[in-house]
Amino acid sequence: MKVAIMGFGVVGSGVAEVIANNADHIRTHSSVALCLSHILDIRDFPGSPFAPYLTKDFNDILNDDETKIVVETMGGVEPAFTFVSACLEKGKHVVTSNKELVAKKGDILLEKARANNVNFLFEASVGGGIPIIRPLSVCLAANRIREIAGILNGTTNFILSKMITDNMDFQTALRLAQDNGYAEKDPTADVEGIDACRKICILASLASGSHIYPDGILTEGISKLTKDDVAYAAKFGCVIKLIARAKALESGQWCVTVSPALVPEDHMLAGVCDVFNACFVRGDMVGDVLLYGRGAGKLATASAVVGDVIDCAQHDKERRTFGWGKAKDGLLCDPMTAPAKLFVRVKTADKAADTAKLNALLPGCDFAESAADDLVFITPEAAEGDLRNAIAPFNAASVIRLF
C-alpha cells in the first residue's frame, strides 16, 4: 500500500521512520505492507535516507493513482487545507496530525471525506501518541459524553511541573523548556493556551456532534502564574494544571474553556507530569476514563499517524463512519453563566478588614493561611460571572478556577 507524506518536518520524518523501521512488524501483525511513494516538502534534505522520495510538486502525489493514503504533517491551515481537499476529492484517504487544520476546518474536510467515500483521520492531532480520538468515537460511542477535561499541552505541563516540584518561577521554567526542546522560541501558542484550545475543540466537536471553533473559546494560558499561586494551591491540597475542558450542561449546551485550574492532589490528572498529557472523559454509562501518555514528540505522534494509516490500509472496502457536523448556533454557553468555584489571591493592606468585607459580599469562602499582605481563599460555588462580580472590589492578583 503506497503512502505519501506531505511535510517532512519533525512528525513527517517520524512517520517515514516508523513506516521504514517497523515495516516487518506491521506486515506480520497487521497484514499490510506499507511503502512510501512520495514525500512533499519545499525544503531540501541532502543526505537524508528518504531523499529518493522527496518532491516539491504536489501533483506528483495527487496524480499518482497508486497512492491511496496521504499523510499531512505540514501544519497550519494553508496550503494544507487546499492539498488535503484535493486529495479527498481525488478519492485518497488523508491522515493528519495537524490540530490547527482539524480545529478550524474539520467539519468541511469530514464532509469532503464522506462525499468521496474516503477516510479523514486525525488521532495524532490531539494528545500525540495517546489513543484519544478512537476511544472517544468508537469505544465510548454508546455513551452520552458528559465531560472531557485534558492536560493537552506538553510545553505548559513541563513548565508547571517545574514550578510545582522545583519551586521555579515561570520565566526560569520556560527557559528550561526551551533549552530542552519542549518549547518554541516563540512559545505563545503553547503558553497562552491556544494549542490546548484547538485540541479541546476537536474533542468537544466529536463529543457534541457539531463543529466547535477555537475562536469562540475563552482561553487563558499560564504566563501570569506565580510561585505564590503554586504554594497556596498546595495549602488547599491542589496542584495547578492547564486544563482544557468541555462540559455538557443539562440544557444541552456545552461549556468549553481553557485555563489554569486547581486540581486536587488525589485526582488522577494531578499525577500527570512533565511532558506527559492526559485526557479525562466522563460518559453516562462508563463513568470516568483517563487516557494518558506522551502528548507530543516525533515518534509518539508518528505512532498515532501510522496507526490511522494501517487502519485505512486494512479496511479499504468501507470508510469509517466517523466525524461531526456543522457548527450549531447557541451550542456554546457563556462560561460566566456556568457554575464554578474560584481560587483567589488578593493583595491586601488590611487583611482583617478585607476579610470582613469579603464575608459580607460573598459568604462561605474557605481561607488559607497566608502572608500578611495576601488574602487567599476559595469561593463557594456559584455562576462564575457572579463570583467575579463579587470579588471585583478587591485587588485580585490571581483568580484561578477550581477543576
Added chain:
Amino acid sequence: MKVAIMGFGVVGSGVAEVIANNADHIRTHSSVALCLSHILDIRDFPGSPFAPYLTKDFNDILNDDETKIVVETMGGVEPAFTFVSACLEKGKHVVTSNKELVAKKGDILLEKARANNVNFLFEASVGGGIPIIRPLSVCLAANRIREIAGILNGTTNFILSKMITDNMDFQTALRLAQDNGYAEKDPTADVEGIDACRKICILASLASGSHIYPDGILTEGISKLTKDDVAYAAKFGCVIKLIARAKALESGQWCVTVSPALVPEDHMLAGVCDVFNACFVRGDMVGDVLLYGRGAGKLATASAVVGDVIDCAQHDKERRTFGWGKAKDGLLCDPMTAPAKLFVRVKTADKAADTAKLNALLPGCDFAESAADDLVFITPEAAEGDLRNAIAPFNAASVIRLF
C-alpha cells in the same frame, strides 16, 4: 439493526438497558438504529421490561436471519463456546464480555470469524468499560509492544486499597468487598489472580500475535498479604498492587506473570484505587501509555459491549482485520529465568546474624527499618530463580516482586 443477547445476567441486562436508554443518542451520533430481537436465558424474569424478548431456545437467535449481531454475556466456556461458534458459522457477528471464553478459546473463535467473514469482538472482556483492546490493536498498531502491565481486577484492587489507606487486614477488607458487591461469595477467581490472569493472557495474545493460555501462567493472588507487608512497602515508597504483566524479551520470548508487586508511589499505576483498573502499555514508538477507568460494573462493561456492537453495525461491508494466531511453542519464558528484584520479609530470631548471612549470600540488598523480629529488604536485580535460591535458607514470610 437487530441485536440478540445471550445471557441476561448483570452485564447482559446492562447491555439491554444501554441499547434501550441511549437509542436516540446512538442514532444521532453514530447513525445506527439498534433494536433488540431476542434475549436468551434459561431463567425467568417476571416483571422485567425486557420480558417480551426473552427466549429459552438458542435456535430463535440462530435461525433469525435478520439478527446479524449477537452479544454473548453468559460467562464460562460452555455453552457459550458452542453457541458463539454456531453464530459465527451462520455469518453473524459476535460481541462478548466473556474473558474466560476469549482467554481459553480466542484463537479458535477468531479463526471462525475470519473464515466466515464476520467480527468477533471483545473490548469488554478486559478492563470493563476502559478502552484497551481497540487502542492496543488499532491505535498502537505501528508499535512493537514491549510491555503490558495492568491492575485488571476490581475486587483485589478494592481490597488492597482498604489495606493501604485504612490499615485493614485482608480478611476484613474482603468481607467489606463482599458486603458492597465487589466480591463474590466464593471470591477465589478474583482473589487468587485467576481473573487477572485471563485478562493479561488476552492482552499478551494480542500484543504477541500468538494465543497465550492462562494455564501456563505463574499466577499468585493477594490472600497471603499482611498489614506488615503493606507497611514495609510504604517504607520503600511503594504501594502493593496485584499486577498482571506481559513483557517482551530481547530473545523474542514473552514473560507473563500475575502476582502482587511493589509499585513506586509516583508511578501512575500507584494512583489507581478501589474498583478502578488500569492498563499500562509500553510501545517502541509511543513510549508509555496508561488507560484507566472502571474495570467492572454493569453499565461500564455494557458500554464497551455496545461500543463494539455499534462498530459492527456501522461497518457491515467489511470485517475488522483483528486477532491473533495459534499458540507458538517456546513463546513463553520461564519467569524464573527473567531478571527481577524481590521484596523479602524474613522472620528472624537474630537480626544481626541473619543480616550478615544474607550479605554474604546475596550482596547489595537494600534494608528497611523493621521490627526486631523482621528482616526486611529488597534484593538487587538478578534472575528470579537465582534470587529465590539465595533467600531459600531464610524463613521468608513474604516474597513480593518489585514492579
